[in-house]
Amino acid sequence: MNNLHKGTLIRTVGGFGDVLLDDGGEFRCALRGKLKQKEYRLLVGDRVEVSGVSSGEGVIENILPRGNRMWRPTVSNVDQLLAVISATNPDPGWLLLNSQLIQAERFHIAPLICVNKIDLLEEDNYHSIKENLELFPYRVLYTTAIQGKGIDDLRENLQDKTTVLAGPSGAGKSTLLNAVQPGLQLKTGEVSRKGGRGKHTTRRVELFVLHSGGLVVDTPGFNKLKLMFEIDELKDADLMLKEWFPEFKEFDYMCKFNSCLHDSEPGCAVREAVEDGKLSKMRYRHYLKFLEEIRLEQEKRMK
Numbered sequence: 001m002n003n004l005h006k007g008t009l010i011r012t013v014g015g016f017g018d019v020l021l022d023d024g025g026e027f028r029c030a031l032r033g034k035l036k037q038k039e040y041r042l043l044v045g046d047r048v049e050v051s052g053v054s055s056g057e058g059v060i061e062n063i064l065p066r067g068n069r070m071w072r073p074t075v076s077n078v079d080q081l082l083a084v085i086s087a088t089n090p091d092p093g094w095l096l097l098n099s100q101l102i103q104a105e106r107f108h109i110a111p112l113i114c115v116n117k118i119d120l121l122e123e124d125n126y127h128s129i130k131e132n133l134e135l136f137p138y139r140v141l142y143t144t145a146i147q148g149k150g151i152d153d154l155r156e157n158l159q160d161k162t163t164v165l166a167g168p169s170g171a172g173k174s175t176l177l178n179a180v181q182p183g184l185q186l187k188t189g190e191v192s193r194k195g196g197r198g199k200h201t202t203r204r205v206e207l208f209v210l211h212s213g214g215l216v217v218d219t220p221g222f223n224k225l226k227l228m229f230e231i232d233e234l235k236d237a238d239l240m241l242k243e244w245f246p247e248f249k250e251f252d253y254m255c256k257f258n259s260c261l262h263d264s265e266p267g268c269a270v271r272e273a274v275e276d277g278k279l280s281k282m283r284y285r286h287y288l289k290f291l292e293e294i295r296l297e298q299e300k301r302m303k
C-alpha cells in the first residue's frame with residue numbers, strides 16, 4: 001500500500017468521510033470495508049491514513065492511535081478546551097466554568113479561559129474578576145469580540161490545535177469566533193430526519209477549519225453543570241476529582257492522610273492553603289460541591 005497520506009477526519013457525510021490532509025486540502029473519502037464495522041467506528045478528530053489521493057478517489061485505510069476521546073459529542077484527539085465566559089451581562093458563571101475545567105482535565109484536554117465583553121465592565125469589577133482568576137491554574141485571555149481586542153492573541157492560541165469551544169449562551173462565543181475568522185458559522189448542525197417513529201434529531205459533529213491554522217468544534221455537552229459518569233468511572237470518581245484540580249497537588253502531599261479527600265479530614269493541607277488564601281476559596285467550594293454530587297451518585301447507582 002504505497003502513497004498513503006495522513007490527515008484528520010473533520011466530518012462524516014453519509015458513508016463518506018471528509019479528511020483534511022496534512023499536506024493541504026479537503027478530500028472526500030470512502031471507507032475501507034473493515035472501518036464500517038462497529039469496533040472500528042471512525043470518530044471526528046481521528047487521525048487517518050488515506051490512499052488514492054493522486055487518482056482522486058480517496059479511501060480511508062487506517063485509523064491512527066487516538067490521543068484522547070471525549071463524549072457528548074464524541075470527538076477524538078482534542079488538544080484544548082476554550083472556556084468562554086462573559087465578564088458581565090450575563091455575569092460569569094463560575095460554577096459552570098469550573099465544571100467545564102474539570103471535564104477537560106478528565107479527558108486530558110488542556111484548558112484555556114477566555115473572558116469576553118471586558119469593555120462592558122466597570123474598572124472595579126474588572127479587577128475582581130482578574131483577582132479571582134489569578135488563583136486558577138490556567139492561562140486566561142481577555143477579549144472584546146466586538147472591538148477586536150485580544151483577538152490576535154486568541155487566534156494565535158488556536159493555531160495548529162484542535163480546540164473544543166464551551167461557554168453558556170450569551171458569553172459571545174459565535175461573535176468571538178467570527179472575529180477570529182469572519183464568516184465562520186460555528187454551529188453543531190442539527191440534522192432532522194423523518195423516520196418510522198416520527199422526527200429524529202441527531203447532532204452532527206464537525207470540526208471547523210481555521211485559515212490561520214487549527215480546528216474548532218462546538219460542544220453543547222460541555223455546557224452541562226452536572227458531571228456525568230459511566231458506572232465504572234463513577235467508582236473512583238471521588239478519588240479522581242482531586243486530580244482534576246491540579247493546583248491542589250502542591251499541597252496534597254502534606255495532608256496527614258494519603259487518601260485525604262480534602263473535606264473534613266484532620267490535618268488537611270489543602271484546606272489550610274485555602275484558609276491562607278493560597279488556593280481559591282471559590283474553586284475549593286465548588287470542589288466540595290462536586291465531591292458531594294459524586295458521593296450521592298455513588299450511593300444511588302452503586303448499591
Ligand code: ZN
Pocket residue numbers: 252255256260261262263265267268269270271
Ligand atoms: Zn487534604
